[in-house]
Amino acid sequence: xxxxxxxxxxxxxxxxxxxxxxxxxxxxxxxxxxxxxxxxxxxxxxxxxxxxxxxxxxxxxxxxxxxxxxxxxxxxxxxxxxxxxxxxxxxxxxxxxxxxxxxxxxxxxxxxxxxxxxxxxxxxxxxxxxxxxxxxxxxxxxxxxxxxxxxxxxxxxxxxxxxxxxxxxxxxxxxxxxxxxxxxxxxxxxxxxxxxxxxxxxxxxxxxxxxxxxxxxxxxxxxxxxxxxxxxxxxxxxxxxxxxxxxxxxxxxxxxxxxxxxxxxxxxxxxxxxxxxxxxxxxxxxxxxxxxxxxxxxxxxxxx
Numbered sequence: 001x002x003x004x005x006x007x008x009x010x011x012x013x014x015x016x017x018x019x020x021x022x023x024x025x026x027x028x029x030x031x032x033x034x035x036x037x038x039x040x041x042x043x044x045x046x047x048x049x050x051x052x053x054x055x056x057x058x059x060x061x062x063x064x065x066x067x068x069x070x071x072x073x074x075x076x077x078x079x080x081x082x083x084x085x086x087x088x089x090x091x092x093x094x095x096x097x098x099x100x101x102x103x104x105x106x107x108x109x110x111x112x113x114x115x116x117x118x119x120x121x122x123x124x125x126x127x128x129x130x131x132x133x134x135x136x137x138x139x140x141x142x143x144x145x146x147x148x149x150x151x152x153x154x155x156x157x158x159x160x161x162x163x164x165x166x167x168x169x170x171x172x173x174x175x176x177x178x179x180x181x182x183x184x185x186x187x188x189x190x191x192x193x194x195x196x197x198x199x200x201x202x203x204x205x206x207x208x209x210x211x212x213x214x215x216x217x218x219x220x221x222x223x224x225x226x227x228x229x230x231x232x233x234x235x236x237x238x239x240x241x242x243x244x245x246x247x248x249x250x251x252x253x254x255x256x257x258x259x260x261x262x263x264x265x266x267x268x269x270x271x272x273x274x275x276x277x278x279x280x281x282x283x284x285x286x287x288x289x290x291x292x293x294x295x296x297x298x299x300x301x302x303x304x
Contacts, residue, residue: 011045
């Protein structure tokens with residue numbers, strides 16, 4: 001059966017020891033927490049997981065730990081993006097060897113590739129593995145480099161293992177056009193929002209989202225998806241407003257603030273690797289105040 005991604009999927013942060021080395025036992029703990037609290041899929045290591053600050057060996061070791069911990073309870077996608085294309089291909093082949101369910105790759109970044117270069121990149125990736133894969137569109141991070149609907153049509157025609165797009169432009173017009181095109185060509189195509197903006201995306205054909213807030217409030221993100229899927233719009237709007245407020249907090253010094261919030265929820269994951277800052281005690285206390293004001297401390301699990 002073809003893989004169809006949907007619901008609220010989680011992307012674990014990367015726990016570190018005080019000396020900034022990779023903390024694999026805690027990564028396993030974070031991953032298991034997400035699965036137990038309702039994640040419909042796991043992807044690691046996204047940028048919130050500090051993927052840009054890790055070595056190839058660390059990324060492979062972490063991927064193996066995540067795959068092993070999930071143990072097929074939900075689909076696991078490995079994020080393989082790297083500045084060097086050969087590193088991306090190596091990470092994708094490693095994910096396949098270790099029995100991941102899917103890989104994810106962003107459009108080539110730092111450079112300003114043409115639409116043909118983007119197409120060629122995804123063809124090279126998609127034909128190098130047998131796994132399904134998601135294309136990751138984030139023009140805000142990439143100075144306007146993006147997957148257009150024309151480009152997506154070419155990719156779907158060429159690559160049968162392209163099963164969806166993680167669409168992180170936060171632009172409803174772009175989301176709608178990619179969704180319209182993708183679903184018209186492939187009815188099971190998964191349009192996945194970059195973070196939990198489900199209320200604007202599900203009515204446009206979205207199947208779910210990746211999550212920022214799930215590390216803090218898994219109950220809330222599950223309720224947001226449930227209410228959107230059930231067309232309970234008043235409840236969905238209430239949940240979405242709260243999650244949007246959380247995103248504004250975590251986006252400041254991301255993912256440092258998210259890791260700081262996890263400390264407040266009894267799930268410490270260590271520092272953030274430089275050049276990113278680690279959330280100070282003052283920042284953590286500010287986040288605690290916000291969580292208390294929103295009722296998160298009383299309605300969500302504390303600890304692991």
